[in-house]
Amino acid sequence: MTTLCELRAIGQRGRIVEVTGDDAISVRLMEMGLIDGEVIELLGFAPLGDPAEYLIRGYRLSLRKAEAARVQIEA
Numbered sequence: 001m002t003t004l005c006e007l008r009a010i011g012q013r014g015r016i017v018e019v020t021g022d023d024a025i026s027v028r029l030m031e032m033g034l035i036d037g038e039v040i041e042l043l044g045f046a047p048l049g050d051p052a053e054y055l056i057r058g059y060r061l062s063l064r065k066a067e068a069a070r071v072q073i074e075a
Contacts (some may be wrong), residue, residue: 004054005068009041014073015039016052033057034071051072 001017019026031033033056034040043053043060051062064072 003069004071005065013041018072
């Protein structure tokens with residue numbers, strides 16, 4: 001299994017398996033729709049590489065690498 005921050009190719013997709021942690025950030029990620037079973041796609045990166053933009057549930061979401069590292073995915 002890999003994490004969301006390990007996606008490198010634009011258009012690459014993965015299915016969310018788990019959001020790790022039990023603090024406010026992981027709860028907020030789940031509130032934004034990052035829940036088990038959802039498909040997420042990498043759309044692009046900011047000019048300096050952080051944050052990255054993803055497509056999930058029909059909307060665009062920007063996450064920093066530290067936040068994306070909490071999301072476990074399978075290809």
